[in-house]
Each structure stands twice: as structure tokens, then as C-alpha cells.
Amino acid sequence: MTPTSGVAAGSCRVCQKAGARNGKLPNKYCDATSCVQVGVDEGHIAHAGKRQRAQSPAAWSSPVSMPDTWQLLEIKGIFDCRLCKLDSKDNIAQENGLISEEEMVASVEYLVLGHFKREERDEYGVRAMAWLSPADFDSSSTVSKQEVDAKLDEWETLSARVRKEARRLQREGATER
Numbered sequence: 495m496t497p498t499s500g501v502a503a504g505s506c507r508v509c510q511k512a513g514a515r516n517g518k519l520p521n522k523y524c525d526a527t528s529c530v531q532v533g534v535d536e537g538h539i540a541h542a543g544k545r546q547r548a549q550s551p552a553a554w555s556s557p558v559s560m561p562d563t564w565q566l567l568e569i570k571g572i573f574d575c576r577l578c579k580l581d582s583k584d585n586i587a588q589e590n591g592l593i594s595e596e597e598m599v600a601s602v603e604y605l606v607l608g609h610f611k612r613e614e615r616d617e618y619g620v621r622a623m624a625w626l627s628p629a630d631f632d633s634s635s636t637v638s639k640q641e642v643d644a645k646l647d648e649w650e651t652l653s654a655r656v657r658k659e660a661r662r663l664q665r666e667g668a669t670e671r
Contacts, residue, residue: 508532559603560624565611566635567619569642572649574605576625603627604646 506514506524514522516530521538523529533539559578560566577593578601587593603625611619631642 507538558624560610560626560630560634561612562634563613564624564634566606566608566626566631566637567611568609569637569645570607570609570621572604572606572645573623575649575653576603576605577601578603578625604649 503519504514504522505512506529507521508529509524509526511524514524516523516525517533517538521533523533523539530539577598605623606626607623609619609621610624631637
């Protein structure tokens with residue numbers, strides 16, 4: 495459908511529905527995906543979708559590496575492990591598994607749910623999830639090495655049990671895809 499110019503103010507330029515709120519007069523569009531796309535294509539709508547707001551790292555939906563200013567006060571749980579910072583390897587080397595054990599050890603990070611102090615004046619801290627390297631546990635943590643080791647052992651035991659149970663269920667055909 496082609497946009498029409500002789501529509502009432504506040505009506506969609508494409509489908510003529512009342513209450514169009516995207517774009518600026520006289521080029522208004524309703525919320526229908528096809529109408530918004532016409533507005534974007536014609537340059538009347540600069541950005542389709544919600545505006546992005548700046549958030550603190552603790553409010554991000556996906557965990558990030560622990561910021562340098564943060565300090566780990568308490569470990570609530572460990573949920574995952576990843577290898578990262580493989581800058582010395584290109585994509586082909588990584589995809590073909592051409593990574594030495596030393597490189598893996600140097601690049602490991604753990605996904606930690608914890609209580610963090612964000613900066614010196616932060617009295618209460620924040621509960622957040624972040625990726626921590628073994629060095630982060632040592633250099634920016636008030637948690638003892640024994641507690642870190644105990645939490646890592648607990649996570650290793652649980653994750654091995656979960657993987658084993660998932661494989662058993664898969665073999666039995668109990669999981670649905």
C-alpha cells in the first residue's frame with residue numbers, strides 16, 4: 495500500500511488508522527510493523543523500536559566481566575565457565591580447536607552471582623552476576639581462597655551431575671525438542 499498525503503492529522507499515512515504515533519506530522523504511522531517499515535524506508539521514522547536507556551552494569555540482562563572498580567564481597571553461587579580473551583588466535587584456529595591447555599587456563603572465567611561493592615563510597619553494594627577470572631577472585635575479593643575453592647568444587651560437582659542427568663534423559667528419549 496502506498497502512503498497517502500491527504501489523510502487526517504494523527505492518522506496513519508499508510509492505512510489511515512486513527513491514533514498514529516510514530517513519526518512527525520504530517521508523516522505519522524500506526525504501530526503496525528508494515529506501516530512503521532514504510533515510515534523507516536521513507537526516512538520519516540529515524541529508529542523503529544524502543545529507545546535504549548543507559549544502564550549500570552548490574553542492571554544489564556546479560557552478565558559482563560567484573561568492572562575494575564568492583565570488589566567481590568560474597569559468592570552466592572557459580573553458574574557457568576567460559577574461555578575468553580583468545581586474542582592471539584584467529585577465528586579459524588578457535589573453530590578448529592587449535593588452543594593449547596595453557597591458553598585455556600589463562601583465559602577461563604566463571605559466571606558468579608555475588609554481592610559486589612562497586613566503589614569505595616558504596617556502603618551497601620549490589621547483588622549482581624558477572625564473569626570473574628581466577629585473578630579477580632584473588633585481587634579484588636574479600637572472599638577467602640578456601641571459600642572460593644569450596645564454591646568452585648560445589649559448582650563442578652553440580653554441573654557434572656546435571657550434564658550426566660541430561661545425557662541419561664536424552665538417551666531415554668525423555669527430553670522433548
